Each structure stands twice: as C-alpha cells, then as structure tokens.
Amino acid sequence: MGPPTHGRRLVSEANFIRATRDAGYKTLSTAIAELVDNALQAGATTIHIFVLEARDDNGARQISIAVLDDGHGMARSTLQGALQFGGTERFDDRSGFGRFGMGLPNSSVSQAPRVEVYSWLKQGRVFRVYLDIDEFVNRQRRSIPGPVEASLPRWALRVAGPTGTLVLWTRCDRLKERKASTIGKRLRGALARLYRHVLWRGVHIVVNGEELQPIDPLLRTSDKINGGSVPFGDPLILEVRSPLSEAASTIEVRFTELPVELWHDLATETKRAIGLTGGAGVSVVRYDREIDHGWYFMGEKRKENYDDWWRCEIRFAPELDELFGVTNNKQGINPTPDLRAILEPSLEPIARLLNRRVRQAFERVKESRPSPAAVAASHRDRVLPNIGPDCRRGPGGVAGYQYAIEIHALETPEFFQVRTNGDRIIVVLNEYHPFYHRVYARACNTADQEERFRLESLLLASARAALAARSPAEREWEERHRGLWSDALSAFLSY
Ligand SMILES: Nc1ncnc2c1ncn2[C@@H]1O[C@H](COP(=O)(O)OP(=O)(O)OP(=O)(O)O)[C@@H](O)[C@H]1O
Numbered sequence: 015m016g017p018p019t020h021g022r023r024l025v026s027e028a029n030f031i032r033a034t035r036d037a038g039y040k041t042l043s044t045a046i047a048e049l050v051d052n053a054l055q056a057g058a059t060t061i062h063i064f065v066l067e068a069r070d071d072n073g074a075r076q077i078s079i080a081v082l083d084d085g086h087g088m089a090r091s092t093l094q095g096a097l098q099f100g101g102t103e104r105f106d107d108r109s110g111f112g113r114f115g116m117g118l119p120n121s122s123v124s125q126a127p128r129v130e131v132y133s134w135l136k137q138g139r140v141f142r143v144y145l146d147i148d149e150f151v152n153r154q155r156r157s158i159p160g161p162v163e164a165s166l167p168r169w170a171l172r173v174a175g176p177t178g179t180l181v182l183w184t185r186c187d188r189l190k191e192r193k194a195s196t197i198g199k200r201l202r203g204a205l206a207r208l209y210r211h212v213l214w215r216g217v218h219i220v221v222n223g224e225e226l227q228p229i230d231p232l233l234r235t236s237d238k239i240n241g242g243s244v245p246f247g248d249p250l251i252l253e254v255r256s257p258l259s260e261a262a263s264t265i266e267v268r269f270t271e272l273p274v275e276l277w278h279d280l281a282t283e284t285k286r287a288i289g290l291t292g293g294a295g296v297s298v299v300r301y302d303r304e305i306d307h308g309w310y311f312m313g314e315k316r317k318e319n320y321d322d323w324w325r326c327e328i329r330f331a332p333e334l335d336e337l338f339g340v341t342n343n344k345q346g347i348n349p350t351p352d353l354r355a356i357l358e359p360s361l362e363p364i365a366r367l368l369n370r371r372v373r374q375a376f377e378r379v380k381e382s383r384p385s386p387a388a389v390a391a392s393h394r395d396r397v398l399p400n401i402g403p404d405c406r407r408g409p410g411g412v413a414g415y416q417y418a419i420e421i422h423a424l425e426t427p428e429f430f431q432v433r434t435n436g437d438r439i440i441v442v443l444n445e446y447h448p449f450y451h452r453v454y455a456r457a458c459n460t461a462d463q464e465e466r467f468r469l470e471s472l473l474l475a476s477a478r479a480a481l482a483a484r485s486p487a488e489r490e491w492e493e494r495h496r497g498l499w500s501d502a503l504s505a506f507l508s509y
Pocket residue numbers: 048052053056083085086087088092095096097101102103104105111112113114115116117118119178179
C-alpha cells in the first residue's frame with residue numbers, strides 16, 4: 015500500500031497563525047530577547063532597539079518596535095527561511111542561543127500582526143521579507159513571500175553598519191503600555207538584567223538612544239549605591255552528563271552575601287530601586303542570558319525575608335536544556351527530578367547557612383545601635399563622684415562620661431573589655447564568649463527590652479568602676495579579676 019494520495023495539510027495556516035499569537039511570551043522583554051539572541055549569535059557588537067510612536071488617523075498612539083544589529087547579516091536563502099516556523103540552519107544546535115527555528119516568527123507574531131526582516135551583506139544592498147498575519151487569516155496566502163530588494167527606513171539608516179539585520183514589528187497590538195517612553199524604560203530595566211553578562215563583555219545595547227548599563231541581581235555592583243555584595247566561597251562547579259549526548263558539561267553555581275551592616279537602614283524606595291526587596295532566589299543563566307529567576311533548588315527550605323540578603327546564580331550550557339526543562343520560547347526552566355537530585359543536596363545546606371549568617375548580621379546590627387541604657391548612663395553620670403583626674407567633669411560643671419556598647423569578635427577569653435576614647439566609655443562585648451549568646455543576645459531578642467536595659471546598665475556600671483584603677487598594679491588586678499570572672503562565667507554557663 016502506497017502513501018494516501020488525499021489527506022489534510024499538517025497545518026491549517028490561518029488557524030495556526032492565530033493560535034500561535036498566544037503561544038505564550040510572558041512579557042515584551044522576553045519576546046524582544048529572541049531578537050537580541052539572534053543578533054548576538056550573528057556576532058553583533060552594537061544592537062539598537064527602537065520604540066517608535068506614531069498616531070493613527072483617529073489620533074490613537076501606535077507603537078512599532080525594531081531591533082537593528084551590526085551582525086553578519088543573512089544571505090538571501092537564509093532570509094527566505096528566517097520567518098518560517100522551524101526555519102533554521104542550526105536546528106538543535108547547542109553551541110549558542112538558538113536551536114529551534116522558532117524564536118523569530120514566534121516572538122514576532124506574539125506582539126504584532128506584521129513583521130518585516132531586512133538584512134544586508136553589503137552596504138546599500140538590502141533584502142527584505144515580511145509576514146503579515148491578516149494575509150494568512152484571510153487566506154490570501156499559504157506561504158511566505160520571497161526576499162525582495164528594499165531600502166532601510168530612514169531612522170535605521172543613520173546607525174546601520176556595513177552588514178546587519180533589522181527586524182521591525184509594526185503596529186504592536188499586544189502591549190500593556192501605550193507610551194513609547196514607558197515601554198522603553200521597562201525594556202531597558204529588563205534587558206539590562208537579562209543580558210548583563212553580554213554587556214560586561216562589551217557588547218552595546220541601546221534603547222532609543224540610551225545605552226544599557228548591566229544590572230546584577232547578585233548585587234556585586236550597582237551604580238545606584240555604595241558598596242556591594244561579596245562572593246560567598248568559590249564558585250561551585252558541578253560536572254554533569256548531558257542526558258542527550260552523554261557529553262560532560264558543567265553547571266556553575268555562585269553565591270553572594272549582601273552587606274547587612276551597610277544597607278540595613280536604606281530607605282524602602284532605595285531598597286526597591288537596587289533590587290534588594292523581594293530579590294531572593296536563584297538567577298538562572300542559559301549560555302549568556304538570564305532565562306529564569308526564582309526559588310529553585312532549595313529543597314525543603316522555604317523562602318524568608320532574610321533570604322533577600324544573599325543571592326545565587328546558576329549557569330549552564332544549552333546541551334543541558336533537557337535537564338533544566340527549557341522549552342522553545344526560552345522563558346523559563348522546569349527542572350527535572352534528575353537535576354534537582356544533583357543540585358538540591360549541595361544548595362539547600364548553603365541556603366540555610368547563608369540565611370543564618372544574615373540573621374546573625376541583623377542581630378549584630380540591632381545590638382550595636384545606641385542602647386537606651388547607654389543613653390541613660392550618659393545622662394546620669396554627672397550625679398556620680400569624680401573617679402579620676404582626667405575625667406572632664408567638675409561639680410555642677412561639664413557633662414560627665416558618655417557610654418556606648420559594641421560587639422566584637424575578641425581573641426581574648428574575657429566576656430567584655432573596657433575601652434575609653436576621650437570621655438567615652440565603651441563596653442566591648444566578646445561575641446565568642448558564651449555570655450554573649452546565652453545571656454546578652456537573648457536579652458536583646460526578647461520583646462521586653464527592660465531586661466536588656468538592666469543587663470547593659472550592670473555592664474556599664476562595672477566598666478565605670480574599672481576606670482577607678484589608677485596605678486599599674488591596680489589596673490593589673492582589675493584585668494586579672496575580669497579574666498577570672500570571665501573564665502568562671504564561661505564554665506558556669508556551659509552546663
Ligand atoms: N539578527 C540576525 N542576524 C543573522 N541571522 C539571523 C538573525 N535573526 C535570525 N537569523 C536567521 O534566521 C534563523 C531563524 O531565527 P529563529 O530565531 O527563528 O531561529 P533560531 O535562532 O535558529 O532558533 P531559536 O528558535 O532557538 O531561536 C536563524 O537560524 C538565523 O539563521
């Protein structure tokens with residue numbers, strides 16, 4: 015029996031193209047990312063994105079969006095297939111961004127009813143193909159018209175390179191925003207993060223004349239604020255086998271810790287602006303572009319507010335797409351149980367450790383704030399008799415000692431030390447002594463701050479008394495006394 019002579023076409027073009035419009039790009043930025051990926055894969059070093067605003071006959075705003083690159087451009091035969099669904103010369107290639115032959119047509123129809131692609135291998139000799147949804151829906155066409163010679167739009171000519179490609183989406187009809195300036199701003203924010211690695215490599219991406227500066231979700235640097243996160247340990251390199259080719263591939267995981275001491279009291283708006291608030295989780299980078307961001311691979315650990323204060327980035331190569339569950343619109347991952355079994359045992363304990371370190375940093379910050387006891391002691395000091403010639407207090411005259419409490423990791427066994435700085439008495443609590451965790455930190459963490467007040471008053475009073483030691487012998491005795499007291503306390507608390 016030979017093949018059936020009558021049958022149905024595999025695809026009904028008119029319905030297919032309408033259904034495909036909803037194939038699911040979550041945002042304009044992820045759709046545009048398909049065009050940027052293609053430009054980068056064509057070796058572009060400068061990519062211009064235009065958000066163009068015009069008015070229709072009724073005065074309503076119409077937005078068109080274009081991506082222009084200075085990559086190697088396309089030969090006529092390649093251009094012919096570029097808008098075909100599945101049209102690619104790199105089907106299932108794993109050496110770059112593209113592999114499905116879907117990105118260009120799929121992203122285009124998701125945003126606009128018409129797409130035009132211009133490409134040139136030589137200055138002044140530009141070819142163009144287009145796809146107009148209405149022509150298919152009205153059944154005027156069943157195939158894509160071939161390339162014809164054309165000239166570039168005027169606004170593109172100014173920045174076009176000697177070779178390159180321009181993709182133009184006209185009359186975008188699926189946008190959430192109406193104004194070109196708002197759309198441009200959103201795009202800039204999203205792409206600066208998606209393509210941070212590419213921007214760090216020196217590629218220029220320009221949106222309506224404004225060049226993108228990389229945004230780092232790991233907050234190693236930020237142009238909006240001083241300081242930055244620091245790496246936590248060396249990157250973790252995990253060797254895995256690609257389920258497809260059996261070839262060895264690596265997954266790279268890095269962590270950073272944000273500076274709690276420096277940033278804890280930033281204004282809420284600043285925290286939001288630098289991406290601190292709600293930024294917890296893993297940034298997943300495929301090849302060179304962020305493909306997803308979320309609370310992945312943390313096992314049983316649930317996300318808490320403290321987890322905003324450390325970050326993680328996981329990088330993998332396209333040969334591991336099957337493990338990560340990358341689908342053809344490259345907007346996210348859907349990790350397989352195999353991948354989770356590889357990553358979770360390493361990542362979950364680190365996540366828990368980092369959470370703990372953040373919590374401790376916040377405790378330290380809280381405790382080093384001026385304590386009410388220190389304020390009260392500074393105020394009340396003047397009622398006490400003078401304890402030494404260098405005290406700058408005369409009866410009924412100048413104010414007495416000022417008091418402060420600090421917490422440090424001391425190498426000595428004492429549970430506290432007394433330091434002076436001019437007329438300031440500083441009680442330095444030793445973070446390593448059991449007194450700190452068993453007694454002091456607990457008092458600080460109870461809702462009733464009276465206990466902390468009383469405990470600190472006791473320490474401040476003792477520190478003042480220590481200053482009464484004048485002669486070297488007296489001072490030596492005072493230190494010996496504090497050392498013995500600390501040792502005994504350590505023994506008594508460690509039951
Ligand atoms: N900016 C560009 N410069 C040069 N060639 C391009 C450009 N954009 C698209 N092409 C060509 O058009 C083809 C189709 O692009 P498309 O994005 O649809 O598929 P792909 O990149 O091969 O795979 P994927 O679906 O994974 O993105 C590409 O394979 C490439 O040959």
